[in-house]
Amino acid sequence: MKKLTTDIIVIGAGPGGMAAALKAHEMGIKNILLVDRLPEPGGILQQCIHNGFGLQKFHKDLTGPEYADMYIKQLKSSNIQVLLQTMAIEISNHNRVILSSKADGLTEVCAKAIVLAMGCRERTRQQVSIPGTRPSGIFTAGVAQRFMNIEGYLPGKEVVVVGSGDIGLIMARRMTLEGAKVHAVTELLPYPGGLTRNIVQCLNDYDIPLYLRHNVIEIYGKDRVTGVRIANVGEEGSPLQKTFEVPCDTLLFSVGLIPENELSRMVPLMMSPLTGGPYIDDTFMTSKPGVFICGNAAFVNDLADYVSLEGETAGGSAAKFAVGNYPNDARITTVAGQNVRFVTPNFISRNDCATLYIRVKYPMTDVRITSTNNVIHLVKQIVKPSEMIEIKLDAEMLKKIKILKEFKIDVGQNN
């Protein structure tokens, strides 16, 4: 087996991995390896041909490929070594990474620091247990997106979308523009899963009906999907008050994303049941010293811009670790309180500044976000599960936090 040594290896060249590698490079790290299994960098951005990227990071309205290009051009003018069509298949407990590629076979990489940026995977029909036959014509929204935007195939003409995640909404518009008819988008919950701007610009613009508190309860068809039965669901999510059938030839699933952590489990890293990713601190280091993680592999983000910002933090931290200049002080645990699905990072206090990301369990209006010892005290008009809350902690706030053992965040009514 071929052997390589490097300062930092970054696994995954999407918006997180590219930003991490570039940040480490900017901080003076000489040997950086960026690997991706696809034939080009950019990750899923290359199939996200719609606009709406870069508003936070570059204050510009870019498409996915344009956003990726900003980083790809920087990579080309750097001396970061990019290995494409190369898959990381194993990470050992000693921070050794095994790469596999057609060109080089197996390569063992010994790195001072590792940044994981594998992104996430889509939940499928199997994971939401929809009964019925198993015909062709059933896709996850992201797979349909790849078929259309990269391969150039229209997956079908009469469409039903299950779930109201952002990719499903984007695909409802995309397929409509290419001549398909989207008959329904169903959502089990009483509120949409995707961003408000996508509900407006992808569904309302094209008069595509969104059925909240509805679910597909059966799929029909032998060789190809011929239709679905949709049911109204009650308060507890139980179906069957009223049902109706919708004929269709295509079914897209947009029912959530799962952080991709097959490699993380091999190390093994301590995993959080709340985010689906590893436990991390405010430098984005995992439970294993020298192994960092960012973006959707750590926890599912709403925007690629956030993923890149996290990539910069993880890449910067990995750079410090690689040169042995890494802060190592006490750790305070963050705790998800009232109406908080998760708060991340799980541990804070290594840095002079940190950003907390919070996802709520359910929407709420007239909100007060509070914390242990009132370090955080924020009033908001509205919070939604589809829009992550970002709270910046400055040095002064962190000074108050550093005397605590745990730091709990509550999202409650403001009264």
Next chain:
Amino acid sequence: MSDRTTERKFTCIMCPLGCTVTVKADDSGNIFEIIGSRCLKGEKYIRDEFSAPKRVLTSTVAIEGAKFDRLPVRTSDLVPKDKLFDLMKEIQKIKAKAPVNIGDVILKNIRGLGVDIIATRDLSL
């Protein structure tokens, strides 16, 4: 002002609040009341949405001589929302030739709107 009024509802997308806004106008399209908007930015968005809604259109075109068969493209500027399907018909006819650079004009002045169709990535073999 005529005595007939039209009323239309919008969801504001300027911030996560997602205000439901009602616009009342006379039948020549003059707005005389906007209800439910909570800020100036939102009110401007709603006025534009009522009188002349515009969007960026993104799609893909066929490309020859490249590693993929499709090239992603966009309109170089906002276009009227009611023209989107017309523009799609034009875009579907385009056959680009590699190599293409990001920002290259693939079709100039589509349907005389003063807007170009531009490539959103580099694409070659």
